[in-house]
Amino acid sequence: MEALNTYREGPDEKGHFGIYGGRYVAETLMPLILDLERAYGEAKIDPAFIQELDYYLEHYAGRxxxxxxxxxxxxxxxxxxxxxxxxxxxxxxAHKINNCLGQILLARRMNKSRIIAETGAGQHGVAVATVCALFDLDCVVYMGETDIERQAPNVFRMKLLGAEVVPVSSGSKTLKDAMNEALRDWVANVGNTFYLIGTAAGPHPYPAMVRDFQxxxxxxxxxxxxxxxxxxxxxxxxxxxxxxxxxxxxxxxxxxxxxxxxxxxxxxxxxxxxxxxxxxxxxxxxxxxxxxxxxxxxxxxxxxxxxxxxxxxxxxxxxxxxxxxxxxxxxxxxxxxxxxxxxxxxxxxxxxxxxxxxxxxxxxxxxxxxxxxxxxxxxxxxxxxxxxxxxxxxxxxxxxxxx
Amino acid sequence: MGNAAADRIAERFAGLRAEGRAGFVTFVTAGDPDFETSLAIVKGLPAAGADLIELGMPFSDPMADGPAIQASSQRALKAGGSLKRTLELVGAFRDGDDGTPVVLMGYYNPIYIYGVERFIDDALAAGVDGLIVVDLPPEEDEELCLPALEAGLHFIRLATPTTDEKRLPKVLTNTSGFIYFVSITGITGTKSVDSEAVAGAVSRLRESTELPIAVGFGIKTPEQAAAIARVADAAVVGSALVNRIAEGADASGEAKAGLVASVLECARELAEGVRNARLDAPAAGDRRLSSAKGS
CATH class of the missing domain: 3.40.50.1100 (Rossmann fold)
Known part of the structure; x- marks a missing residue:
């Protein structure tokens, strides 16, 4: 990548930005991640998808x-x-809704009926719960116990929106542990579940996809x-x-x-x-x-x-x-x-x-x-x-x- | 493999075929609940019926594991466990046992930080036979799989219910020692195995590989182990043994008296299930094992 004259071409086809990125996941998830990559690759150049996303960004999110x-x-x-x-x-x-609208439209396109997510401050969780309410999809949000305590208003907002908020008590009980738990859920519910990651991290194609939506x-x-x-x-x-x-x-x-x-x-x-x-x-x-x-x-x-x-x-x-x-x-x-x-x-x-x-x-x-x-x-x-x-x-x- | 004479995994599966039975594979986390107790457990496992030993490399964020094995990792880390100590534990086990294969199972980051080349050298020196690294799919083979195979360490891949026919060849490429079929979609120690579904999956796998097939992730009881032993070449049990360690430790993770005996008793019961499986009910899944018997 260093040979290119641009900083905007990444990642390569294996999801690498230089030595970073990649797809370090359990085999159970590999076919799902490949499916997602394919589906996103098609959606992002589909004028109908882009038009629908633009519509919601303007009229629903207020952009x-x-x-x-x-x-x-x-x-x-x-x-x-x-x-x-x-x-x-x-x-x-917050900015989180930009990404959530993009991914929820993709999840619908992939016929997934159940959305899972991790959240730290609860801003991403609220955004996910919001789009799930909008599109009538089941929503499970993993959140560390420590974060649940310090972000009580957002926890209540998610519940009002119809999401199930699952407290995570392992490890440091914060965002990283919520992400571990969401990955565990995904491995156990591969058929109907879409993992809506909130940040530009995780296995390829998430870092590039979330970046594009943001x-x-x-x-x-x-x-x-x-x-x-x-x-x-x-x-x-x-x-x-x-x-x-x-x-x-x-x-x-x-x-x-x-x-x-x-x-x-x-x-x-x-x-x-x-x-x-x-x-x-x-x-x-x-x-x-x-x-x-x-x-x-x-x-x-x-x-x-x-x-x-x-x-x-x-x-x-x-x-x-x-x-x-x-x-x-x-x-x-x-x-x-x-x-x-x-x-x-x-x-x-x-x-x-x-x-x-x-x-x-x-x-x-x-x-x-x-x-x-x-x-x-x-x-x-x-x-x-x-x-x-x-x-x-x-x-x-x-x-x-x-x- | 680099050194065929020392291929304990191949020898062990050949021996099992000759005996006409499936193997019993035990999983415990290295250093759980502390180094000495863990070493005593591991040393006792072959006599309790373990044909192959999987040792977990403790990790702070075991994403593919359920609560039982998560807790085992935390106990081991709290007691000073590390990748270095795990290799020392294998070395200490090897001092008294040169026949039982030892496979390390875990996540990539500790190995990456240890240094891949140095890890492979030290693992071979300690007497490790193979590696199972959960978060290294075939797409990342250049990281560890290829250098490990080159050096003479088996790299054992997980095949799962989501591994379809199109993907299977990719999973089987650069796999050696045996195939580990994950019997459920889920994390360790949660759902229970469906032995009929496993039988179908194992026979489909056999059409694509000559390697022995071990099955794990949902086996908790001697009965479940026996059901798997009728259709697969080995049954892997982890969470059930690890739960005995949890029960045998106090709230701070210190081993109480009787912990080692309790774990080994559990292993013995499971091993018996595996060993007797085909005596009372020979099944269709035995076809490859019985045909291989005379060879």
Whole structure:
């Protein structure tokens, strides 16, 4: 892949981005993954499929989401001109719906009647439960017990939407364990079940498919910034857990050499404490959940527990395309701590009247670090990929407020 | 294979054919609940009737395993288990047993981190005969399968109910030692095996391969083991044995007195089921075994 003049051609036919990606799954799942690859390959070039997806993105999810000049924030930070891509305004409150609409239409096309999913913060689970309600499909969402506790509003929303939420008590009881359990379910229910993965990770074709469905974010930004400014942005910033909102924003710009890109991992209580979720900053390549990528692990290859105040970033791995983009140097990967994210959360709420999710608050924390050193004509676009309603209890607890 | 003289797996299946019975394959996780107790169990298994020993390589995220084997991995890791210790356990077993084949079963990441070449060297030196790596399908053969075969380690592939006729040749390519037929669609130790469906699947597999066929993933009782032993070349039991280890350990994972004896007693009952299977009810599935008897 290094021989190509583009960063946008991957993956290869075996699902590899450089050495990353691949299809590391049990034999029981292999035929299903090959079926999915075939079905997606046909759907993505079928005008009827594209038209149907566009319809739901516009009329149901509310796309395009605005590109908003965060004027007061820009003034306060005294530097770059900051834009927010307002994906928190989508139906269900985050970018997750983009991917869910794509995959649910594919599941219908494949005649699957039962949808399973994993969720961390619950944003993906809510989006899955939503599209399952819309299309009248059975829905089972796996969620770690720890996450169920800290994201109670989303758990209730999923149940209202008719989903069965299955608590996962194995391992660290968070997103990675929910994904293990969803894979176990899939192996046991191969005939009628579609696994709707929420991030740009997992076995091929998921990383590429989820990226494609999320790339609507970047495509819209391109049009919107050209209209607003007459040129492309200088810097794009997004938070990164598995990496679906980041790859969705970045991918359409990967070959625009003048556009710098920064992905912000969760540094939790600090990289040096070991309690973080920064797989690229502090992990090493390994194989988990169907793909080779950067993972938090010990020297025996055992996966270690991630930590972040943000349940959506609390995952010890990262999408394989990000691993490759890191190695090629095309995207810069940095991190922000729980405390920095909380500070950004408050600032955004007070200055812009937007309560961001704790996930994009990590991206904003990095914007706060760099914006002041940039000139006033530097165009910076940050993906505000989720809204913070779900995080209100967590933030109250962190601030010592009893609700 | 690199060294035919030391092919314990082929020798063991040839011996079983000569005896006219199926083999009994036991699975326990290496180092569960601790290294010494685990070694005592493994050393006792051949006398309890195990014809072939599968040893689980403990992993933090065993995606194809049910609660029993997940818990066994966690006990082993908590007690200091690692891939290095697993290889040491095989070496210690080999000191007293040069005939029973040992197959390591697990997930790729610990091997990848250990280093593929170094792992193959150390596994051979310890006396490992084969590998079953759940998350390495034929599509990823270049990772470990091909270098392992080249070095003389068997690479045993899983065939499953979702492996259709079109895919089977791909699964059988670069497979050696035996075929492990996963009798259910599901994770270990959950659903129960349907022996009639297995009989049909095994006879279909036989049309495509000369390799012995072991069946596992849903066998819990001596009766189920016997039913499988009538149609397949070996029956694999894991969760039932691992459950005995769980029952024999206290809440913190420490072995209580009698744990080893309890596990071996369970193995003995299952082995008896396998050994007597064809005495009371010879079945149609025996056709290849009986025809091979005289050869």
């Amino acid at each position: 395009p989401s605005p590109l908003y000049h965060a004027k007061r924030l820009s003034e306060r930070l005294e530097g770059a001109k900051i834009y927010f891509k307002r994906d928190e305004l989508n139906h269900t409150g 790339s609507v974010i970047g495509h819209e930004v391109r049009e919107q910034i050209l209209k607003a400014e007459g040129r492309l942005a200088d810097t794009l910033v997004a938070c990164i857990g598995g990496g679906s909102n980041a790859i969705g924003l970045f991918h359409p710009f990967l070959d625009d050499a003048g556009v710098a890109m920064i992905a912000v991992e969760a540094a939790g209580k600090g990289i040096e404490t070991g309690a973080h979720a920064a797989s690229i900053t502090a992990g090493a390549p390994g194989v988990l959940h169907g793909n080779r990528t950067y993972l938090l692990q010990d020297d025996d290859g055992q996966i270690t527990e991630a930590h972040s105040i943000s349940a959506g970033l609390d995952y010890p791995g990262i999408g394989p395309e990000h691993a490759w983009l890191r190695d090629t140097g095309r995207v810069t990967y940095v991190s922000a701590t729980d405390d920095e994210a909380l500070e950004a959360f408050s600032l955004c709420t007070r200055l812009e009247g937007i309560i961001p999710a704790l996930e994009p608050a990590h991206a904003l924390a990095h914007v706060m670090k760099i914006a002041g050193d940039l000139p006033n004509d530097h165009l910076l676009v940050m993906n505000l990929c989720g809204r913070g309603d779900k995080d209100v209890p967590t933030v109250a607890k962190a601030l010592g407020v009893e609700l």
